[in-house]
Amino acid sequence: MVRVTFSDIRAAQTPTVGFGASTDPRKAGSDSVNNTALFVTVFLACAVEAVEATTVVLAMGTARHWRSALSGVAAALLLLAAVVAVLGPAISAIPLDVLRLVVGGVLLIFGLQWLRKAVLRASGHKALHDEDAVFRQQLAAAESASTGERGMVRDWYGFTVSFKSVVLEGLEVVFIAVTFGANAHDIPVAAAAALIAVLVVAAAGIAVRAPLSRVPENTMKFVVGVLLCAFGTFWGAEGAGATWPGSDAALLVLVPAYGGFALLLAYALRDRSKART
């Protein structure tokens, strides 16, 4: 199957064959790096959101009614699958330059928001996301809420809270997975990363029947923020007509540069915070 790299699809001058089968060893290496980065970004983004959704579903199942909570999850997954079914072909129909410009811009905005929160958390200016605390809050709210039955759902409260949680956390993930996959011309890798992440987190949640507080969620958000910013920059600028020096290899500079800058920012703010106290 002929597969082109991230950059210069527009020009389509030198199509290469994907996953190490390229005749140009530098391009083959670049392809596998980008596919790895694609997998890691989608996997981490999905895992982070899945941890948050799992916490709420566990609270609903524990305090209310497991079957209703899981029905809410199933309904939400069906809705998200429908969104993917509509969004996927629609995105594929958009001209590549426009897609990269728009998607790059949105990924940059997402990435900067994630990274900003991660820097604030790392520097002590924002409370760390605590799944145990979220679980306790949800549990208390669920225990005090009144019960109600609607149709086939025995506990409407547990159903709707689980449904909303999975839909809200899932929408961002769907957007990231679909746009990353479409832009990289590798939707199967993005879809596999998303599916594996959700399955791993769900299996862990079912196994421990407790919030997954040991998952290094804040660190993962930091890494995802850096990766979203790097890919958003790469695709956005390319969609706007810029040509990257080194082509795809520019990503190998953008990722450590953004990561290093964000770490420096966090350390500088932490020192300032300590100096004030």
Next chain:
Amino acid sequence: MIARLNSFAKFWYDFFVGDDWTVAVGVVLALAATYLLSRMALPAWWITPVAVLLLLAFSVRRKVRSCE
């Protein structure tokens, strides 16, 4: 009805823009500048990375100052 429309619009605003609208505006301006420079056949790749670093630093600084 209007309340529902408002909450629908607020959801999508929060989803795409988040809690610092200046970041979104900065990203749009950076990409517009990249487009204009590349149309003039000038090197434009550096604009977005520089903008990202500046936007992150200013956004974090603004939030920290508002907390102090």
